[in-house]
Amino acid sequence: MKKTYRFLGVIGLLGLLIVGLSACGSRKALSQQDVLTNDKASKTITWGVKADTKLFGLMDVKDNTIKGFDADIATAITKKILGKDGKAKFVQVTSQTRIPLLKNGNIDAIIATMTITPEREKQVDFSNSYFDAGQSLLVKKGSSIKSVKDLNKAGTKVIGVTGANSVANIKKYAPKAQVLELSDYAQAMTALKSGQGVALTTDNGILYGMASQNPGYQVVGGAFTKEPYGIAINKGQGPFKKEVNRALKEIEADGTYNRILKKWFGNVAGFNYKEASR
Incomplete structure (x- = not known):
């Protein structure tokens, strides 16, 4: 008799587990x-x-x-x-x-x-x-880069951020330039300071913020795209x-x-x- 109760108890427990798992499975992601x-x-x-x-x-x-x-x-x-x-x-x-x-x-x-x-x-x-917003360029003060047209030369390196459409835009507006893509803006600014590129490109609002943190750099060239x-x-x-x-x-x-x-x-x-x- 005890074995029967134990067996029924196990069956009941399994039933509860199945119901619980079914409920979890039916829950929306x-x-x-x-x-x-x-x-x-x-x-x-x-x-x-x-x-x-x-x-x-x-x-x-x-x-x-x-x-x-x-x-x-x-x-x-x-x-x-x-x-x-x-x-x-x-x-x-x-x-x-x-x-x-x-x-x-x-x-x-x-x-x-x-x-x-x-x-x-x-x-x-x-x-x-x-x-x-509108895409623009951040350069070191005194740079010869004044607009996106100045980037369209073979071997010119431009810094951008992976996942931002500014990278694709540079390839469109300055197809001869080489784009160095980094994971975030902090890394991008460090790369610009170390001379890994002649300009950093993204939306002007972002660049104005970076320029305010880095007095030796300025936004140039105006906006060459519209970025709502x-x-x-x-x-x-x-x-x-x-x-x-x-x-x-x-x-x-x-x-x-x-x-x-x-x-x-x-x-x-x-x-x-x-x-x-x-």
Whole structure:
């Protein structure tokens, strides 16, 4: 009799395990869950932001927080969507890691100097543009490089960041140049200082931030492309995208956007704050 009870007990335990595993198997993957519903429940939106890009997203080692224009815009949008108690959580991303992290469901949205392009729109959805940048060049003061045309010579080395569309743009506008691709902007700036290239190229807003940290360098040549930044969201998250666009419209209408823009770019030499304001 005892053996029978033991046998039935084992069968019951196996049944519970099977039910439990079935429930886990039927649960949607994190990236397929409704982001807006989850965020409202947790009162938190998780944003992928840069942590190496002055003015947009830079880690402050004093308090270990990421600060910048993108971070402040993300916080403002979070408050509009979730209310005054809503929390913006920041996860550090790079140009290489941001889309994989979004696709895997590790973050809810990307706000990280990300240009809206047709190629990227095949992978993710974008909000309306929240910042209009343009690609330019950062060079050492006194450099003979004055515009992108000066790069179009055999053997000329230009520094860029892997995953940024600025690399592809240089290959288009200066096809004879050699492009050295590095993983982030900190490495790119170090490479420029050590003479591994005659210019560093990316969006002008990013370059102005780098120039402000490195007085011996300047932005030249004006913008030779248009780079509208958007907030990237996983496909299939229509309600969340709608809320992000609504929040963007509201912070532009109530003056929050311009206050944040002036905070970060109002005193940046060479940046036309009034032209960029909305």
